[in-house]
Amino acid sequence: MFQFDVALVQAVPAYSYKHADQLQPGQLVLVPLGRREVLGIVLGPARAPRDVSKLKEIIRPLDHPLLSPQDVQLLLWASYYYLADVGLFARIMLRGLRDHLASRLPTLLRPGPMAGQSKSKPRHDVLAALAEGGLDAPGLALKSQVSRGLIRSMIKDQELVEEDGDPFHLGKHDVGVWVDGPELLPAQAELVDVISSHDGFRTELIHGVTGSGKTLIYAHLIARMLAEGRQVLFLVPEIALAQTLSDRFHMLLGHDDVESPIVMWHGGLATGRRSHVWRRVQSGAPLLLVGVRSASLMPMPALGLVVVDEEHDHSFKQDEAPHYNARDIAIKRAQQVGVAVVLGSATPSMESLVRAQQQQRHRRLTMRAIGNEPVRPEMIDLRHVPMEQGHCLSPPMVAAMGEHLARGEQVLLYLNRRGYAPLMSCQSCGHRPSCPECGVRLVPHRRQHRLLCHWCGYAEAIWDKCPQCHDGLPVFYGIGIERLAEEVIGLFPSMRTEIASSDMLQSSAKAAALWGDMHAGKINILLGTQLAAKGHDIPGLTLVGVVDGDPDHDAIDFRARERLYQALDQVGGRAGRHREKGRVLVQTSCPEDSLFGFLGEGDFLGFAQDEANRRKRNMLPPFTRMAGVILSSAKQRDAEELGFAIARQARALPVDGASWMGPVPAPMSMLRGQSRWRGLVRAKGRDELEKALAAWVLPLKVPAGARVDVDVDPQSFY
Ligand code: ADP
Ligand code: ZN
Numbered sequence: 001m002f003q004f005d006v007a008l009v010q011a012v013p014a015y016s017y018k019h020a021d022q023l024q025p026g027q028l029v030l031v032p033l034g035r036r037e038v039l040g041i042v043l044g045p046a047r048a049p050r051d052v053s054k055l056k057e058i059i060r061p062l063d064h065p066l067l068s069p070q071d072v073q074l075l076l077w078a079s080y081y082y083l084a085d086v087g088l089f090a091r092i093m094l095r096g097l098r099d100h101l102a103s104r105l106p107t108l109l110r111p112g113p114m115a116g117q118s119k120s121k122p123r124h125d126v127l128a129a130l131a132e133g134g135l136d137a138p139g140l141a142l143k144s145q146v147s148r149g150l151i152r153s154m155i156k157d158q159e160l161v162e163e164d165g166d167p168f169h170l171g172k173h174d175v176g177v178w179v180d181g182p183e184l185l186p187a188q189a190e191l192v193d194v195i196s197s198h199d200g201f202r203t204e205l206i207h208g209v210t211g212s213g214k215t216l217i218y219a220h221l222i223a224r225m226l227a228e229g230r231q232v233l234f235l236v237p238e239i240a241l242a243q244t245l246s247d248r249f250h251m252l253l254g255h256d257d258v259e260s261p262i263v264m265w266h267g268g269l270a271t272g273r274r275s276h277v278w279r280r281v282q283s284g285a286p287l288l289l290v291g292v293r294s295a296s297l298m299p300m301p302a303l304g305l306v307v308v309d310e311e312h313d314h315s316f317k318q319d320e321a322p323h324y325n326a327r328d329i330a331i332k333r334a335q336q337v338g339v340a341v342v343l344g345s346a347t348p349s350m351e352s353l354v355r356a357q358q359q360q361r362h363r364r365l366t367m368r369a370i371g372n373e374p375v376r377p378e379m380i381d382l383r384h385v386p387m388e389q390g391h392c393l394s395p396p397m398v399a400a401m402g403e404h405l406a407r408g409e410q411v412l413l414y415l416n417r418r419g420y421a422p423l424m425s426c427q428s429c430g431h432r433p434s435c436p437e438c439g440v441r442l443v444p445h446r447r448q449h450r451l452l453c454h455w456c457g458y459a460e461a462i463w464d465k466c467p468q469c470h471d472g473l474p475v476f477y478g479i480g481i482e483r484l485a486e487e488v489i490g491l492f493p494s495m496r497t498e499i500a501s502s503d504m505l506q507s508s509a510k511a512a513a514l515w516g517d518m519h520a521g522k523i524n525i526l527l528g529t530q531l532a533a534k535g536h537d538i539p540g541l542t543l544v545g546v547v548d549g550d551p552d553h554d555a556i557d558f559r560a561r562e563r564l565y566q567a568l569d570q571v572g573g574r575a576g577r578h579r580e581k582g583r584v585l586v587q588t589s590c591p592e593d594s595l596f597g598f599l600g601e602g603d604f605l606g607f608a609q610d611e612a613n614r615r616k617r618n619m620l621p622p623f624t625r626m627a628g629v630i631l632s633s634a635k636q637r638d639a640e641e642l643g644f645a646i647a648r649q650a651r652a653l654p655v656d657g658a659s660w661m662g663p664v665p666a667p668m669s670m671l672r673g674q675s676r677w678r679g680l681v682r683a684k685g686r687d688e689l690e691k692a693l694a695a696w697v698l699p700l701k702v703p704a705g706a707r708v709d710v711d712v713d714p715q716s717f718y
Contacts, residue, residue, distance in 0.1 A: 003046035003055060006031055007075055007090040009039045009098065011321075014086050016046040019058040026067035028097065030059040039098060041090055043072055064097070065282055070336045071299045077332060078297070083627075083693060083710045084322035092322075093297040096265075096278025103275040108134030109151070112161035122146045123154060129258065138276060143259045175261055175286055177226040179219050180254035188213055191363050192220045195342060201335045205311075205356035206344045208365030209374050209602075210573030211537075214344045215245070216369070218307055219252040221342065226253075226261055226286045230304025233333075234290045235326055237313035239266045240511065241534060245309065246290045253288070265291030265298060268508070293318060296326035296333070306334045310534070311343035311352055312566055314559075317715040325713060327352075346573065346604075347566040350559075350615065351622040353608055375575050377568065377584040377599050379549075379591040391487055392479045397545050397585055398491060401525070404543040404583075405495060410518070411525045412538075413484065414571045415547040418501050418529055419443040419452065420483050421476035428472030433460075439670040444474070445503060447482055456672050481527050484547060488525055495524035500532040533571040542582045544575040549586040551593055556667055556717045558620050561595055565607055568599055619682065621713070625689040627681045628714035629697055630666065633706035636675035640665075642706060643677040649696045657684035658692035668718040674707075680714075 002022055005014040006029060017031050017040075027042040037059055075093060079086035111127055118124075122144070129135065129144040141148050154160045184192060195204050195217075208214045222232050236242050242264050249262050263277045281289060284301040291298065293316060308316070308327045316326040327343070334341035343352050356362040368374060385394045393401075393413075401411050424444040425432040433442040435453035442451035442460070450459045466472040476483065481501055488497050498504075498514060505511040517523050521540040526532060546568060552560050568586060576582015588596065598607035616623050631642040643663025650660035662679025669676055681696070683689035693710065702708055 001052050003049050003052065005043040005046050006040040007043055007086040008033060009091040009094050010087045011085050012087045014043055016050060016055055017058045018052055018055040023061060024066055025069060025072045028062040028064050030062065032056050032059060039094055041067060041072065041075065043076065067299050068301060073336055074333055078324060078329060082322050082324050082712050088322040089297060092294050093299060095294065096274050096298065099271045100275040100278050103272050108136060109140055109160045109162060110134045112158040114158040118159065122150055123159060126151065126154060145258065175226065176256040177223045177261060178254045179223045179252055181216055181219060181252045184216065184220065185213065185369060187365055187367065188217050191217055194363065195221060195340065196224060201338050202340055202361060203331055203355065204340060204342045204361050204363060205348055205352055206342060206363050206365065207348050208346060209368065210346045211368040211371065212365035213369030215248055216252065219249060221305060222288055223253060225304040226288065228304065229286045229302065231286060231300045231302040232288045232305045232307065233295065233300060233303060233330065234288060234307045235296060235309065235330055236290065236292060237310050237315035239268050239292055242266055242290050242292055249288060261287045263287055263289055265289055265295040293326040296329040303337050304339055306330045306339065306341040308341065309344045312345045312347055312349040314715045319716060321709055323711040347569050350562060350608065350611060354612065354622050372576050372581060374602055375572060375582045375584045376602055377572050377586050379596050379600065380585055380587045381591045382587055382589040392484060392547055393487060394587055397587060400543055400583060400585055405492060405524055409542040410521060410523065410538060410540040411543045411545065412532065412541055412574055413525065413527045413545045413547055414533060415481050415484055415527065416529045417480045418454065418503055419480040420446045421480045422478040424474050424476050426466035426469060426472035427475045429466060429469035431466050431468040437673045438668065444476065448503065455668060481529060484527055488527065492525065496522065497525040497527065498523050500526055500528040502531055530567065533567060536574065538574065541574055542576045544572055544584045546571065546586040549588040550590060551595060562611060565595055565599060625683050625686055626714055627689060627693060628711035628717065629679050629681065630709040630711065631663065631677045632674040634674060635705065638703050638706040639675045639677045642700060642702065642708060643679055645700060646679060646696050653695045655688060655692040655695055657688035658682065660696060666718060
């Protein structure tokens with residue numbers, strides 16, 4: 001009997017199992033867990049061998065290609081680096097396999113005894129598609145561009161026969177791939193050359209203003225890889241962008257294969273589709289995988305290049321356990337496999353910028369590829385303009401909107417606040433509705449007639465009469481995007497005004513319709529949250545107005561300034577890309593803030609230098625390392641006591657170069673019924689951070705019902 005450590009697709013550490021035969025690391029297996037059968041990955045021989053009689057036996061190894069040694073290493077590294085159970089990562093890594101096993105196992109089709117008897121062209125195409133090997137029915141229908149019905153008829157007519165076989169052989173073959181787009185500009189061509197003139201692992205940062213043509217550069221790098229028979233991992237921060245980018249690559253990449261070499265990976269796909277993508281990727285066929293966070297862990301047997309677009313975006317970091325950053329996983333992966341990783345952004349994160357500058361791989365594109373140069377934002381000083389009570393658009397903003405609309409151009413107003421107003425209360429007794437689970441104020445969403453908790457999703461019907469005093473009417477404080485809509489419709493009643501927020505665009509069909517109308521110029525004024533700031537290139541859009549551009553001086557997030565600059569730059573980049581000169585107006589009550597000076601000059605590097613100095617002075621990342629420690633429990637005392645236990649431990653066992661800050665009640669002191677306290681470990685470097693966590697946090701005795709959640713390289717601080 002041999003003993004192995006196995007990572008299960010469950011929130012547990014690796015467990016040991018026994019098996020009569022030798023197994024390789026990366027072998028996929030079914031093992032017993034309680035009464036269930038669970039999928040797992042063999043990590044290697046058991047590191048702490050035990051009495052064989054006490055171990056459970058592996059049920060069976062799966063008839064499936066092994067994961068690579070690098071995949072196994074990545075799993076172990078992620079679990080170690082983020083201090084999370086290896087199973088949490090195995091779960092993400094094997095999502096596609098789980099879907100594949102859940103969907104009916106495909107049988108392969110091959111030409112049957114009656115093949116070629118029919119003269120029909122579609123039937124001929126189907127048979128031709130099998131020239132390179134058997135395919136399953138969906139794969140064959142896709143490849144030969146016929147209906148599944150026809151495939152079924154051909155099976156009935158014995159032109160095709162079913163046989164069991166290796167479903168991972170999907171006809172791996174060379175595909176010709178080329179870029180079918182505009183000629184590269186000299187600045188773009190130079191970057192393509194520089195980046196592809198090296199071999200092996202390196203991190204290249206393409207820092208290019210919005211519209212500088214980063215996508216065409218990616219397309220050239222990708223085409224080279226696909227032509228060499230390699231696979232490319234392309235990460236984007238959200239599903240909508242995966243769709244946009246994959247559409248653009250469909251336009252830009254020509255290929256001589258019947259099946260497109262571009263596939264997507266995200267949670268919105270149907271199980272069958274995911275199963276198909278999983279099998280295609282595992283077959284090792286050259287392809288481009290465009291995906292969100294979870295794609296960073298997808299095993300890719302022929303990985304040749306990794307691209308992370310909008311690398312600064314904090315959506316790459318998962319807010320819940322495992323708290324991984326897909327960008328950083330992607331970089332680690334490229335390092336393990338020995339290939340390049342290309343990061344792209346108009347406003348890179350401080351982490352990436354500082355590293356790229358040190359390594360002299362900071363590649364800049366300072367001009368737009370076509371059309372006008374980026375618009376310099378102008379500030380409107382809210383202290384010096386008369387504002388109507390309860391309104392949020394200043395006279396200069398309204399005047400500019402009028403001018404642009406009169407010319408038939410489109411306007412985007414940016415306000416990153418969902419709902420009608422941040423706060424609602426009863427006019428007569430002052431009652432404020434709050435979430436029973438989290439304690440935070442519920443946000444009125446009048447269009448949906450609901451009061452919503454933005455943290456846990458709790459919802460109740462909105463009231464017209466206060467449920468507490470049965471008398472007062474609701475009053476609203478502050479401005480949300482729905483209230484902004486009322487003001488805009490009142491000012492420009494003949495214009496079509498729409499809202500782009502996650503509440504309004506819950507289905508992808510709705511989102512597609514809205515962006516379709518926006519592109520076609522059918523919407524005059526679009527009011528958008530963060531969602532509207534990304535990725536869209538609207539020809540008729542010439543005015544962007546930022547409703548609230550105030551930096552939050554009390555922000556608990558030390559990246560608040562970086563985020564504000566990024567958001568304003570991104571939304572501003574939507575203006576006047578194609579035609580008439582655009583304008584970007586930012587309403588703020590502190591225009592003297594240095595951030596606006598840099599923004600007005602389009603001087604991101606100046607801003608970054610300023611920010612770097614501040615971070616260095618205050619010993620903040622990227623010049624130090626951090627880990628958030630979140631202590632939660634149904635019993636408030638338990639969470640608090642865990643925090644103080646860490647503090648005592650940190651005093652008793654000091655670690656050179658590391659300090660503990662806290663505990664304090666978390667800004668979200670209740671979440672989903674759990675009391676929360678938190679603290680922060682700050683360290684000079686990764687080594688010190690590891691030592692401190694090992695000395696102070698890992699030995700904690702956690703009472704039943706309580707939880708200690710470590711967030712390495714935190715992006716959020718609630
Ligand atoms: P980014 O991703 O850097 O913001 P895009 O890739 O979206 O920029 O490119 C901006 C616009 O410039 C797009 O409309 C694109 O088609 C166009 N473009 C990019 N490169 C070229 C080129 N070499 N020749 C002509 N048009 C280009
Ligand atoms: Zn809640």
